[in-house]
Amino acid sequence: MRFKIFLSVLVSIFVCLTAVSAFWPFDGGITGSAIDNTNLEDSNICRDSDDGIFSNSAGATGRVYARSVKYVTDKCRGKKKVREYYCNERTGRRKGKTIKCPGGCVSEEIEIEGKTYTAGKCVPLNPSCEEIDGGVKDEAGRKHRNRCGKGVDRNTFTTYSCNAGQTAVLADIEDCSLLENGRCTSGGCAGDCVDSDAEDDKDAAGSVTVTKGGEEKTYLDVCGEAGLRVKQYKCSNGKEKVVKVGSSPWVSCGQDRVCVTDEATGAGYCQSKGTAGETITLKGLRRIVQSLQDRIAVLEEAVSNLGSSA
Structure with missing residues (x-):
């Protein structure tokens, strides 16, 4: 009898919760x-x-x-x-x-x-900003085209866009002079040489991209053979140039520091031995896990083949 009463209560609670969830607005x-x-x-x-x-x-x-x-x-x-x-x-x-x-x-x-x-x-019922080819159009119908500046601002490029709700016109102004031999073109700022690491920070994985004859070539910062120093590139007069310490093309990482390669970019940079050791250990564990997963897959396939042949 008690069990039936308990079961009835549980069913009632379930029905109530179901009804509430059905009409709950979220x-x-x-x-x-x-x-x-x-x-x-x-x-x-x-x-x-x-x-x-x-x-x-x-x-x-x-x-x-x-x-x-x-x-x-x-x-x-x-x-x-x-x-x-x-x-x-x-x-x-x-x-x-x-x-x-x-x-x-x-x-x-x-x-x-x-x-x-x-x-x-x-999309909004009455958007006050609408994206068009090469720019945006505001609620008054005025078109704002992406363009180079004029006068003292002629070496800047302004890109227009709408905010997420399409309720406002946004303007992003890029200073082309920050690029090596930078200039403003109809498609935006362009430069002969672009350095991802303008400060030449040896602790940052950097690269230099040079444009010659319409073709791009990228130079990555690279670690030395012993892993204790790094060769860095920078822009100079529109060309790539190695950062030198005296006459040496290599920059020492310093005491208790080593040079490692960034997985995402392939560029070298300096890091403390402790942090590098943790990174290497984690990579090793990932390789072990991957190897085990591959072996398990092979075993599962073998077992499946045995089962089908039987």
Whole structure:
């Protein structure tokens, strides 16, 4: 009898919770985190390109795996709705919410980690800023074209864009004179030589890119054979030049420091032995894990083949 009463209570609670969740206005649980225009934090298993729930921003949300991130993009659901994906703050997992778009839904290309995706977003009912080819158009219909400056500002390039809500015109001004032999062109600032590490910091992985005859060539900072010094490049009169200490083309990393290679760029830079040791150990562990995973895959395939042959 008591068991039946207990079971009845559980069923009643379940029915109540189901009814509440059906009419609850939010999609992110009691936290209320699924409200449009809300910033949300990424988690160790979820990554959101637009950092929250923003229906007017085309984005993608990724499920983080051991060796990759699998992204799902925001998608238009018909002409008046968008399916917005985000990282749920309570569970840390990817979640989706369908949001109405009074002004309609459009798709556009976005770039994430070097890859191009197509994602949807809401557009304002009456946008006061609209992107056009080579610039933007404001609510009065005036066109603002990307262009070089005039007079004393002639060596600057202004790029116009709309903010995320398409409610304001933004202007980004780039000073072309900061580039080696920098000049303003119709496509933006251009220079004969570009240094990613203008301060020639030996603790930063740097590179120099030189343009000759329309072709680009990149010179990476490189570690010496013993791993105790680094060769750095800089721009000089539109050309690449090695940073020298006296007559030596090598810069010493210093006491208790070594030169390591940056995985992302391939450029060398100096680092403390302790930090470098931790990095090397982590890389070694990753290689071991990868090797074990490969062996497990081979064994699983062998077992599968044995099963099918039997």
